[in-house]
Amino acid sequence: MTLTETKKALTQLGKFLHQFKNGHTFQDENVLNNSEYFTRFSELITQSQSHNGWFTPDQVYFAVEQWAEALTDRNLDAWLAPYNIETVEPKTVALVLAGNIPLVGFHDFLSVLITGHNVLVKLSSNDNYLLPFLANYLISVQPGFAKRITFTDGKLEGFDAVIATGSNNTARYFEYYFKQKPNIIRKNRNSVAVLSGNETKEELTALGEDIFRYYGLGCRNVSKLFVPEGYDFKDFFEAIFAYADVIEYEKYANNYDYNKAVFLMSNFKILDNGFLTLKEDTGYASPISSVFYEYYTDLETVKQRLQAENELIQCVVSRKEIGNTVAFGQTQKPALSDYADNVDTIAFLSTL
Incomplete structure (x- = not known):
């Protein structure tokens, strides 16, 4: 052929x-x-x-x-x-x-x-x-x-x-x-979002797509937020309310109930809106129905960390220039040239 x-x-x-x-x-x-x-x-x-x-x-x-x-x-x-x-x-x-x-x-x-x-x-x-x-x-x-x-x-x-x-x-x-x-x-691998606190409601709502599409099971789903010190999650929770019906799906709801119970029994401090929990954590791989978050004081430090741990990261969502960032709401809409793990599959196959 x-x-x-x-x-x-x-x-x-x-x-x-x-x-x-x-x-x-x-x-x-x-x-x-x-x-x-x-x-x-x-x-x-x-x-x-x-x-x-x-x-x-x-x-x-x-x-x-x-x-x-x-x-x-x-x-x-x-x-x-x-x-x-x-x-x-x-x-x-x-x-x-x-x-x-x-x-x-x-x-x-x-x-x-x-x-x-x-x-x-x-x-x-x-x-x-x-x-x-x-x-x-x-x-x-x-x-x-x-x-x-x-x-x-x-x-x-x-x-x-x-x-x-x-x-x-x-x-x-x-x-x-x-x-x-x-x-x-x-x-x-996991995907992260780096927020400045100045995002529009539309951007935060689009971030909900990055979090909830495929119920968070993909490596391109955002499972971790980096937010500035003193960040108020009120706007974030209001913007993602458009995805509240995710809790109506039984498998997701079971995970939400289970993981929330584990967090509470472990005396972890969490934020909760009834269909998503937020837990302060340095890790990237949050369980289904939960997103980790971490505060930062210096954006440059976040950039350096993501570069140093790039083998753990699939996508970075942000309006800031942090390497090869993805626009809000676009993580599950990759172009053909957006290679998994940033490994050029066509280059690999064309040199066999």
Whole structure:
């Protein structure tokens, strides 16, 4: 397959996904193979919550909409412009995928295919329906993908390189097991917001999206706030009230009740608005339904700390210039060139 054929198939996938929007899904008769795949995918979105309780239709629709927007000719061309991938010799790249949020491994899957390699995928049991369905749709559009895409439930064998995502514990296993192969091993990361106290209500409300999207389960979710000494959380709590209905979801509510009880029994001082707790803590990885916060007196000190601990950080949300910051409300809307862990996946794949 040529790069042009691959891109054409991916843009067709983008057009297919564009039909699925939360509350206003529509069927476009011009989309290829729609008669076979449209209803099945709509049903799969609805059924996803039975496969993974955190994958509510709202969350799956959101993930699908982001990929629909990304998979256009213009976006693919802009993404690939800095690279020379026309002469890449095809290899087999194994992917060990996470399953914390819907389609979390799709970027790696896409990157392998668009660089001309074959992909061998080991799915997480928490997200093992959506990606195979989209792979089947791609094959229906471009049959050449059939020989390039393989899913396996067993031991990974016959691969030339690997991209594996997991916890810090599983990363140690990955590093040992895959040490003889070119690899990218991803570990736990968290995202933070650095506030000045001068944010608008609109910015703080948008920050709520960064906190609550996917119920806070993604590495791009903000789990820690840096705030200036004397910061009054009143405006923050008022701005994020728009997300109060998150507590109506049972799995989230159970986590809220449990983690709040643990904090109180441990005599930790917390701030609470009925659906989110704030705990002063130097760590980054807060539990579901909670966000850590830390006061600062000097912004430069925060910058230096985030630079020194960059291997723990995925995104930084701020209106201040603190490295490569992300705008409020945009952490879960990465561009194709926003690589996980700041590791250029296309550069890695194009030099195998």
